[in-house]
Amino acid sequence: MTLPDDDLLTERGLAPAGRGRVLLIACGALAREILLLKARGGWEHLDLTCLPAILHNHPEKITAAVRAAVEKHRQAYRAIYVAYADCGTGGQLQAACAALGVEMVAGPHCYSFFEGNQRFAEHGESEITAFYLTDFLARQFDAFVWTPLGLDRHPELAAMYFGNYDKLVYLAQTEDAALTAKAQDCARRLGLDFERRLTGYGDLAGFVERAARA
Structure with missing residues (x-):
């Protein structure tokens, strides 16, 4: 599709x-x-x-x-x-x-409703230093994050933009090894720890x- x-x-x-x-x-x-x-x-x-x-x-x-x-x-x-x-x-x-x-x-x-609003709210305050990805953002990371922030030209700025974050949380809608690898690479490029949660829809x-x- x-x-x-x-x-x-x-x-x-x-x-x-x-x-x-x-x-x-x-x-x-x-x-x-x-x-x-x-x-x-x-x-x-x-x-x-x-x-x-x-x-x-x-x-x-x-x-x-x-x-x-x-x-x-x-x-x-x-x-x-x-x-x-x-x-x-x-x-x-x-x-x-x-x-x-x-x-x-x-x-x-969408991060909240994909995980479930109630569940997301229960740990939201403890994750104020988390940067979230969905399946869509894992696919479109360059177009929606990397390039708009100018990191394609100045990747060294990632430390400035994301210095207050400590981990990237990939909220996965599907079991997709390729997307998980993409999300892991996003975390690496941003200098963040990686966590994956399968949320479904x-x-x-x-x-x-x-x-x-x-």
Whole structure:
């Protein structure tokens, strides 16, 4: 399965949108996981459109982009769900979704809901010096972390950017030895200790099922 990671994505090969269908508006970083959950559940009536994952580097733009997507698609769907957590919007996305009457994923960010918000909260304060990766970020580390921070040109700056971190925690959605190796290499490049936790899809799985059964 090959999906664009940084462009607007609408799943192809679906029946035309209609009032009996449900739409998920998601961060592009979740496209692969949502499509796998959709296929596992056999939810052919569930459509997916994704906003560019790179918006996470500009969280001030997320709320307006989600609002525009909801307004664009509202008349074509029986229900719309938003597969974003707060994602650095400082509560603005939650307020916008409440005003629009659409449900979003609970939690501060995808690291939390992948591990499970309750479990993540239980150890969150003890891990303030942890840098997290998901499957998506392990794949896209250079595009979303290394290059935007200028580390491709000045790798010596990693010590300055990540000097307050002591470990990289890879929250793995899947059992994938190649991705684990990539995540380990990311930790090495950042000069951090490495830890891997298999989380699966966490709270995202329940959210997608709730949308599918709406």
